[in-house]
Amino acid sequence: MINEAVDASLAHLQSSVAWAQGAPMPLPALAARLAEAAAAFDAGRAWSFTIFNLAGARVLGAVALERAEAALVALVGGDALEAGYWLRADSTGRGYATEATACLAELAFARLGTQRVVICHDPANVGSEGVPRRLGFRCLGIVADAVLPGRQAADGSIRPATKVWVLDAATHDTSSFLAARSTR
Numbered sequence: 001m002i003n004e005a006v007d008a009s010l011a012h013l014q015s016s017v018a019w020a021q022g023a024p025m026p027l028p029a030l031a032a033r034l035a036e037a038a039a040a041f042d043a044g045r046a047w048s049f050t051i052f053n054l055a056g057a058r059v060l061g062a063v064a065l066e067r068a069e070a071a072l073v074a075l076v077g078g079d080a081l082e083a084g085y086w087l088r089a090d091s092t093g094r095g096y097a098t099e100a101t102a103c104l105a106e107l108a109f110a111r112l113g114t115q116r117v118v119i120c121h122d123p124a125n126v127g128s129e130g131v132p133r134r135l136g137f138r139c140l141g142i143v144a145d146a147v148l149p150g151r152q153a154a155d156g157s158i159r160p161a162t163k164v165w166v167l168d169a170a171t172h173d174t175s176s177f178l179a180a181r182s183t184r
Contacts, residue, residue, distance in 0.1 A: 002050065003030055005059035005088045012089035016125050018152035020086075040066075047107070051087070051100050061087035063100040065108055068118060071148050076140070076166050079115040081108050085131065098131045105135065109169045117172075119165040122153055132165035136173060140164040 006013060006023050013020035025033070040046040046066035050059055068080040083104050085097040101119070108114045121128040123142050132139070142161045145151065153159035 001059040009089040016154050017086055018156050021156045060091040060096050063104050065104050076118050080118050081114045082118045098134050101131050115169045117167045120162050122159050123163045137165035137167045
């Protein structure tokens with residue numbers, strides 16, 4: 001199901017996320033990648049979740065949390081988790097990534113006890129910035145590769161700059177977003 005979602009949206013994903021440059025992925029390679037994700041989840045290093053439609057019959061995308069690397073911690077402060085997300089092309093603009101990221105923030109603060117959730121994206125990927133904006137993340141701005149080195153652009157090259165958003169545990173309120181979303 002994940003392979004189908006990626007393959008159906010290959011051009012869309014390749015224009016926005018570097019990992020899609022290696023797609024389509026053979027099923028054994030995808031199985032190995034999913035096994036690595038499960039091991040990271042169990043070890044408390046990263047937490048990946050698949051976004052399904054209500055019937056559970058179709059993958060719409062995925063969201064994940066991982067421990068922030070040293071350069072990101074130096075920029076935003078300690079005890080930070082970085083969130084990421086992707087959606088298939090025909091599922092964008094419907095609030096799925098925002099809702100799933102709100103759930104990630106709740107998980108990060110309530111269950112994992114982190115102090116901040118960070119979203120980083122290529123400044124050219126304007127569509128990605130709606131998620132942190134809607135959830136009340138504060139924008140730290142655009143930082144150069146020298147500050148946050150090695151971030152990949154959609155084409156797999158190292159991007160010259162990264163836009164950084166932060167949500168602090170002390171000031172977050174994604175629960176009101178989730179409550180409003182559940183009444184729709």
